[in-house]
Amino acid sequence: MYEEFNDNITFKLTKYLAVEISVLDYNADTAAFIANDIAVFMDSVKNRMQKEISLPALKIVEQRYTTQAAFIQALEDSLTALRLLGVIDYESQAERLTEQLGIAIVQGKVAAANQLEERLKTLSKYGGAYVSIRDQLEYEKKQLTIIHSKYEEAKVDAENVLQHKFVVNNAFPAEKKFYPIRWLIVLISTLSSIVLTLFILATTTPINMGIKNSI
Template identity: 45%
Template sequence: MENFKPSIDEKVNFDSSNFFVFLIKWRKILIITTFVAGVIAAIISLLIKEKYEAKVTMFPTMSNAVSKALITDQFGNEDILQFGEEEQAQQMIQILKSNELRDTIIKKYNLAAHWKIDPESKYARTKLYEEYKSNIKFRRTEYLSVEIIVRDEDPVLAADIANSIAQLFDTMKLKIQRQRALEGFRIVERTYLDIQNQIKQKSDSLKWLNDKGIGDYNLQVERLTEAIGREIGRGNSQAVKILQTQLDTITKYGSVYKQLNEQLALLNRRLVEFQQKYDEARIDAFSQLPQKFVVENAYPPDRKAYPVRWLIVVVSALSAFVLTLICLIFYENYEKYRDKIIKSDK
């Protein structure tokens, strides 16, 4: 038996007229399969639980530190009214997806019971987290805002969850920032209080020296020396003795007084410099600003968002039509090739 090898002319090609004839030939099968697929899809779509969609739209803020936005010399570079950019939007989404925020929402609304997940069942936690992930989504828009999208069978609950997540974002971000801000404040506070303590010690020492009559070292030495000279000229030995005692005391403690004065001046300058850092650290640790601009809060929707039944029916029917069409084309080509092979054998 010779091998059958179809020529180019013998290959089947569907032009518009041939394709139309093909559709007419197999119209019954195509219509039936398309209709049946549509009916099945419609029935299945009716079994899918309806869900309502609630949405919160918000922008991140540009400024994070309260002190930078309000009291530093760089005011203007950190405008508290400026919207965040792409980096801040990505950070916002990362916090919204955090495990702590997710677990807080699940616990607050008892979502395990709401979604009918038995906590004692196998892989209960995994099922709960998967359900959360499928019903609660976060996305960055083209305008660099962030949307919190919640779907649920209960429209009121969907809106409540979306709004709660938006509120929790502030709590979560401020908690993260405050941990670092408090540690920074403690470091600055220790240094600030240490400088204050040193100033007090130096001031107390200077007061003790002042009580001994020591003040401006150079001026006092000059005046006492002149006074001793005058009293020597007058032959007043008693006065000379008293003045000499004062001069000896000033000479003894004068260098200490001068050194303390210089140290005190340096410490006062450091205190002024640290005062601003201390104020900034204290504000960052104990004050807070909202970390978002809410453009639109969620409200209970009055129209379902899922499933879109007509779309399910149309897509299913078209898919069935195309798949049936492809199968029929292969079937008809196979029949033609088989007949040609049989004829060539004869």
């Protein structure tokens, strides 16, 4: 089968960087059909090869997206817990509470000053964690957007069937018959053997007659 394919089907790169497909067959219409079918088959092979790569890639990106989304949810849960402790916006709260504490001290409001000091202690205790988680959450959300974009691209590659070829001219039956090269070689070899045999017989007969006459 492999030898038959090589003998009867050829591919040639043209000067325009196109691929010319030539098929030899005893039926010209069949040869044209085979050539056109090879061009169509190229798309299915290319898409199958692409899916063998894109499907595993899609699963990897999908898993990465799921993991990233879960991590972001955990960070948001941590921020929610800190807000329940009274840490809503560290920078603005620290500035405002410090200002209010100064006013309470100046006005001699001891009870109010004590309450403000307790709130500042809580803010001081959890403020660093709040800022760290908040900033990381912002960064991780940006990463999730990038991963989502890659996921959509991988999904398109895995699910879409694309056309990778452009047919310049469809194959058509040849006006003049061409026979497979292998059969032509066999035919020429057979005819050559017959001609050579006849030549040997023609030359040896007079020689034999000459020998007999001399005897």
